[in-house]
Amino acid sequence: MDRTFRINGHDHALTIDPRDILLEILRDRLNLTGTKKGCDHGQCGACTVLSDGKRILSCLQLGATQKGEVNTIEGLTGPDGALHLMQAAFVRHDALQCGFCTPGQILSSVACVAEGHATSAADVRAWMAGNLCRCAAYPNIVAAVLDMAGVTEAAE
Amino acid sequence: MEPSLARSQIIGGMIWGIGQALFEESRVYPRTGHWTNANLAEALIPTRADIPRIDVAFVPEDDRANHPIGMKGLGEIGVVGPAPAIANALFDATGQRHRSLPLTIDARITAMEAI
Numbered sequence: 001m002d003r004t005f006r007i008n009g010h011d012h013a014l015t016i017d018p019r020d021i022l023l024e025i026l027r028d029r030l031n032l033t034g035t036k037k038g039c040d041h042g043q044c045g046a047c048t049v050l051s052d053g054k055r056i057l058s059c060l061q062l063g064a065t066q067k068g069e070v071n072t073i074e075g076l077t078g079p080d081g082a083l084h085l086m087q088a089a090f091v092r093h094d095a096l097q098c099g100f101c102t103p104g105q106i107l108s109s110v111a112c113v114a115e116g117h118a119t120s121a122a123d124v125r126a127w128m129a130g131n132l133c134r135c136a137a138y139p140n141i142v143a144a145v146l147d148m149a150g151v152t153e154a155a156e
Numbered sequence: 157m158e159p160s161l162a163r164s165q166i167i168g169g170m171i172w173g174i175g176q177a178l179f180e181e182s183r184v185y186p187r188t189g190h191w192t193n194a195n196l197a198e199a200l201i202p203t204r205a206d207i208p209r210i211d212v213a214f215v216p217e218d219d220r221a222n223h224p225i226g227m228k229g230l231g232e233i234g235v236v237g238p239a240p241a242i243a244n245a246l247f248d249a250t251g252q253r254h255r256s257l258p259l260t261i262d263a264r265i266t267a268m269e270a271i
Contacts, residue, residue, distance in 0.1 A: 039195065039196050041195060041196070041197070043195060043196035043197050044196050094160045094161065094163075094164045097164060097165075097168060121209065124204075125204045125205045125207070126205050128204050129203045129204050129205035130203075131204070132196065132201060132203060133204075134201065135168050136167065136168040136169075136170075136171030136172060136175075136202065136207070137164060137167070137168065138167075138171065138202075138204045138207045139167055139207065139209065139210045140164060140167065141204070142204070
């Protein structure tokens with residue numbers, strides 16, 4: 001079947017199999033390998049991308065039924081290669097160790113702030129609980145998200 | 157030395173320790189020897205919502221006996237403390253002395269029934 005995907009501001013016309021998953025279309029057809037396949041079950045959040053600004057798990061999304069514009073980690077960087085502010089905040093707060101979950105964490109963070117769900121550390125922990133990090137960089141990620149959201153928290 | 161990376165390593169280790177104490181378990185089906193919880197919905201690891209604020213305090217030391225330039229390696233060492241600390245806290249609160257991990261609710265009920 002023929003489908004046109006709008007990804008990071010560009011249209012891509014592809015012939016896909018009805019069974020093709022958005023994650024595999026991104027990685028294997030469009031070479032956008034910044035989006036990671038973690039568990040492939042919707043349990044880890046590594047494959048998080050934005051669809052019309054909403055975070056979705058691309059490993060559970062059929063390409064055939066994908067409607068919105070997709071934004072991946074590749075689309076966050078500016079045209080001159082400058083880091084997105086959230087990416088810079090992650091660097092500043094050392095919010096990663098191995099980095100495998102980081103693309104999903106950053107897209108989830110961007111959406112979390114945009115949704116207005118980054119008003120406190122407890123809020124961020126709850127609204128980003130679905131992005132697992134085996135290196136356990138959670139406290140630094142929370143700090144980066146709160147920094148971006150402009151929240152200064154007193155010690156709990 | 158990069159202090160922020162050292163801090164991140166210790167945070168990671170401590171959260172592993174919390175996971176070890178409270179969640180993490182590999183279950184085997186004895187008849188086949190296969191894992192029965194080989195996915196992230198059943199083999200639980202700490203999520204962000206499980207982890208409160210974490211403080212890291214280093215005690216700096218120039219240890220020339222350990223290494224000529226006085227440094228020490230650092231990595232997953234933070235994993236050592238949390239499980240005994242949590243198990244001791246449970247003992248203090250309930251009088252139950254647990255000898256195995258994780259300290260899940262069903263493990264605690266089993267221990268209570270054995271008393």
